[in-house]
Amino acid sequence: MELINNKYQFAGGIDPLELCKEYGTPLYVYDASVMERQYKRITGAFSYPKVHIHYACKALTNLSVMRLFRQWGAGLDCVSVQEVQLGLMAGYKPEDILYTPNFAGTDEYDEAVQLGVKINIDSIPMLENWGLHHKNVPIGIRINPHLMAGGNEKISVGHIDSKFGISIHQLPHVLRIVESQGLVIDGLHMHTGSDILDVDVFLRGADILFEAARKFPHLKYIDLGSGFKVPYKPDDIETDVEELGEKLSERFTTFCKEFGREVTLMFEPGKFLVSEAGYLFAKCTLVKQTTSTVFVGLNTGLNHLIRPMFYGSYHKIVNVTEPTFKPRIYNVVGNICETDTFAVDRRIPEVVEGDIIGFYNAGAYGWMMASNYNSRPRPAEVLLYQGKAHLIRKRETLEDMVRNQVQVAL
Numbered sequence: 277m278e279l280i281n282n283k284y285q286f287a288g289g290i291d292p293l294e295l296c297k298e299y300g301t302p303l304y305v306y307d308a309s310v311m312e313r314q315y316k317r318i319t320g321a322f323s324y325p326k327v328h329i330h331y332a333c334k335a336l337t338n339l340s341v342m343r344l345f346r347q348w349g350a351g352l353d354c355v356s357v358q359e360v361q362l363g364l365m366a367g368y369k370p371e372d373i374l375y376t377p378n379f380a381g382t383d384e385y386d387e388a389v390q391l392g393v394k395i396n397i398d399s400i401p402m403l404e405n406w407g408l409h410h411k412n413v414p415i416g417i418r419i420n421p422h423l424m425a426g427g428n429e430k431i432s433v434g435h436i437d438s439k440f441g442i443s444i445h446q447l448p449h450v451l452r453i454v455e456s457q458g459l460v461i462d463g464l465h466m467h468t469g470s471d472i473l474d475v476d477v478f479l480r481g482a483d484i485l486f487e488a489a490r491k492f493p494h495l496k497y498i499d500l501g502s503g504f505k506v507p508y509k510p511d512d513i514e515t516d517v518e519e520l521g522e523k524l525s526e527r528f529t530t531f532c533k534e535f536g537r538e539v540t541l542m543f544e545p546g547k548f549l550v551s552e553a554g555y556l557f558a559k560c561t562l563v564k565q566t567t568s569t570v571f572v573g574l575n576t577g578l579n580h581l582i583r584p585m586f587y588g589s590y591h592k593i594v595n596v597t598e599p600t601f602k603p604r605i606y607n608v609v610g611n612i613c614e615t616d617t618f619a620v621d622r623r624i625p626e627v628v629e630g631d632i633i634g635f636y637n638a639g640a641y642g643w644m645m646a647s648n649y650n651s652r653p654r655p656a657e658v659l660l661y662q663g664k665a666h667l668i669r670k671r672e673t674l675e676d677m678v679r680n681q682v683q684v685a686l
């Protein structure tokens with residue numbers, strides 16, 4: 277969404293204020309052209325021919341969005357059996373779906389085997405168990421290479437005490453299990469967290485997996501996960517995927533020569549593909565002045581966009597209705613009965629009641645982390661595709677929220 281002639285517009289001249297009028301607020305809007313641009317950026321960055329991108333659909337698990345990525349040629353990365361089922365509904369072939377859960381029960385793995393998807397195992401006990409029931413089903417192993425990476429504690433999953441993956445130091449143990457049980461390991465996987473800025477972190481991770489790969493003769497893929505950082509603030513730097521593609525293609529080609537075979541190189545980006553494509557629009561319900569602060573209150577809150585409160589993440593905020601008014605300094609807050617602060621001391625063109633406020637970078641982990649807290653319905657979702665707006669999820673209703681409640685005579 278850009279400011280053109282003092283009006284915010286989407287590609288093709290779509291007016292966000294019209295969308296808010298038609299579909300109501302709060303409203304999530306996704307621009308498919310940005311998703312496509314990001315997908316092409318990452319696929320275009322590699323000269324190595326066998327690169328496959330799996331969309332980590334937990335970032336934005338809407339069937340229409342999943343379908344678009346399938347059309348563009350992506351596979352899917354799923355962290356639950358339900359995501360797998362949604363992927364199948366969206367038309368993905370089982371072999372194009374990766375199932376990489378954490379602390380999933382054996383029943384979930386059994387279901388994944390039934391559904392015929394690719395499975396990554398991330399614990400020794402599960403690996404020991406595999407031989408008993410699914411000896412002939414090839415699996416990938418999620419390795420924790422212990423790279424300190426990621427924007428903060430909550431999203432960094434590669435450090436030594438992380439709950440994710442099997443430690444690279446336990447490789448000898450893994451090999452004993454694999455050999456004694458006759459398991460077929462066809463993939464090695466790592467995912468070291470979100471918001472990795474440094475290309476070197478990926479390269480170091482790749483080197484660790486290349487080294488481990490020598491021990492697995494059946495290997496078909498090496499999956500370097502995700503963690504691509506996208507810009508949130510105007511002057512933010514992002515992961516240089518072009519540099520990564522160039523350096524990694526070179527190293528990977530060398531590795532494959534030594535290994536004796538072309539192995540598929542995989543990535544599973546979520547945020548990189550959808551974050552910048554998404555916006556949350558909300559209405560200002562009230563501007564309230566206290567002794568020290570001017571609050572802009574919105575008809576949304578941590579129930580709809582929890583990232584600022586949960587991760588302390590920054591989202592660019594604009595006044596869509598009045599982009600040209602003189603900026604004032606505000607705290608932007610939600611309407612939830614908690615301190616749900618979106619931004620502190622933020623300069624935004626003067627806001628009055630009824631103005632539409634827009635949040636950038638709301639495509640990833642926005643709607644998906646929304647809840648019904650305070651019994652407010654979750655927002656509708658609109659997808660902009662080839663110059664047209666499509667409603668891809670209706671706003672929830674009171675009925676939706678009580679659907680599974682059982683009213684008993686007490």
Ligand SMILES: *Cc1c(COP(=O)(O)O)cnc(C)c1O
Pocket residue numbers: 332334335353355376467469470471501502503504544545546547548640
């Ligand atoms: C969450 C997750 C991803 C996607 O992470 P992003 O930071 O959104 O790109 C990829 N792989 C696995 C296994 C994940 O759990």
